[in-house]
Amino acid sequence: RMTPYGCLSTGDKTGLIEVVMHSDTIANIQLNKSNMVATAAFNKDALLNWLKSKNPGDALEQAIEEFTLSCAGYCVATYVLGIGDRHSDNIMVRETGQLFHIDFGHFLGNFKTKFGINRERVPFILTYDFVHVIQQGKTNNNEKFERFRGYCERAYMILRRHGLLFLHLFALMKAAGLPELSCSKDIQYLK
Template identity: 45%
Template sequence: MLTLQMIRIMNKIWVQEGLDMRMVIFRCFSTGRGRGMVEMIPNAETLRKIQVEHGVTGSFKDRPLADWLQKHNPEEDEYEKAVENFIYSCAGCCVATYVLGICDRHNDNIMLKTTGHMFHIDFGRFLGHAQMFGNIKRDRAPFVFTSDMAYVINGGDKPSSRFHDFVDLCCQAYNLIRKHTHLFLNLLGLMLSCGIPELSDLEDLKYVYDALRPQDSDADATTYFTRLIESSLGSVATKLNFFIHNLAQMKFTGSDARPTKTPSRRPTYVVKVQRESPGEVAFVQRTFEEFQELHNKLRLLFPSSLLP
């Protein structure tokens, strides 16, 4: 909730300055320790599921994201709009995740909408508290920006003017947030006594201070963030992290992660059916479309009841 609130404030600052970063900020509400509700974002998929359509090594390839967006936006003007949404939202995600030190960034924690909007989920680790493999940080790059993202922005594997626009957009967004360094430090400072393990002392606040570099001029900060983009793009560790996560998910689900011949995978749900008479229990398999048909008929039969 705290991380999403900080990102929401960043977005308000950008919008007030006339910069719409096309951010997707879902709602999240805590109802108790380890319990709560999270808003579902429709028409979105994790980067892992998009990448493994090109095989288990899809995270090392440059085309998966562009091909997926092309598939969902077949018309030229639709695709151009999706790419524009991708450029803005990707830039916003790069700045927000860097400033807040959001870690545990793998391809199941980053999602993409069919409209091109990219967004992050799962903020269990932030302010630079990365997961470790022994003495090695799992998150090695400043933020997640990979060659398949650059491929979407460039419209191919060669640099284009749109990539320079993307870098300028990142730096502009970064400098706007830097002007409000004290706001973010004060808001996070109010949460020091709330029992969040990653936000418990002044060293955690210093992480945000160091990330925002308030002592730098805008020109110096622009140069600094441009180098961060280059560093992230050149990081092999991010793609390797994605690949390891692909393998782990294969082992967990028993999937061979090979692309299917069908246009899309339709999930089937196992439903437990318990009858009042003669009290027998059965398990049936139903598709999402069948669930929806049942839901529509129940609403017709029981118009006064508020079905979930």
């Protein structure tokens, strides 16, 4: 249930990106549901309440399932591909519940640093408010979380089954001129 959106290169360092309608960043959702900017990221209910407001009644169950499936897909994909610079402005949610990532400028473990400090704290992006949505607002809804975990495990095993194909595809892309995919060492991250 991942959301692939169109990207078209129109020249050196220029291009077009498809707009994903009816979506917003996690940062905006948190900010709009909070009284203070400084505490917006700590509002664990903001995302779930936003989904409730966009999916009244029975539609909420489907939106949470969409969120759970897409979250599992992106958790595994960003982990395996070593995608960095993951923060609430680079993760979005559609009103239907589908979570998706944007801004893939740092990948294959080439993480951003500031003043020599690695900004990436964890390789697997699963925030507390994501878990809160997956568990439907219940802190001990282990059945829902175990289902999410099962989705992650299945996605990972599918990628492993096709690992050689991915290695070959990335090897072919070495000549594309991407600064973070320029040598065999970069591809080693995928192993």
